Amino acid sequence: MNVHVASTFEDVPQLYKRHVFACYTQRPAGHPRGSCGQQGAQPLWDRLSRKLEAERLGEVGFTAAGCLGFCSAGPLMVVYPEGVWYAPKTPEDIDEIVETHLKGGELVERLVVVLSR
């Protein structure tokens, strides 16, 4: 770990090629906002993080996130630097995101969610 000086964004070395943030919010059953947790997020993120580890995809960061908003659209995850939001529902969806986007560098069109503020 080092502290450097960089003068523009382009000069800043990148820690990860891609960085996934996945919502781990779990609200109680019956909560009016719902939550990604209530919609089955946990086993999906477990699978995602295990796959990244198993495949030694160190160039992909994985971080648990608090509420990303848009709770009814969950389970939600976002991949940067591309700024792509996905709403996977099944283990197969996770596998496709890992293979196609995180490893392959291509969009998984069918799982993209476009959100508006």
Place this chain on the structure above:
Amino acid sequence: MNVHVASTFEDVPQLYKRHVFACYTQRPAGHPRGSCGQQGAQPLWDRLSRKLEAERLGEVGFTAAGCLGFCSAGPLMVVYPEGVWYAPKTPEDIDEIVETHLKGGELVERLVVVLSR
């Protein structure tokens, strides 16, 4: 909120111009790894999120994150899509990140932390 199909990363509309993820991990005093919380993160992130709200910077997303790793370098936050990691220590550091980077679109060189995997 809509579900669309986009075929390349460039086609995906961006929810935010910038998205900040700030580590809210708090480990107990004396924990060998330490934590951003132990290094004073909470009041800094409170200030950051309040400022974004007060200035109605809706184009900047702010999300609480779990451990981002590199605990000894904290308090840690990362700004995407630029992939810039900052380690602010004071309220003035937060104000400068908001003004210069999040609003102004320029790097705050003195607060950048370059991390290596």
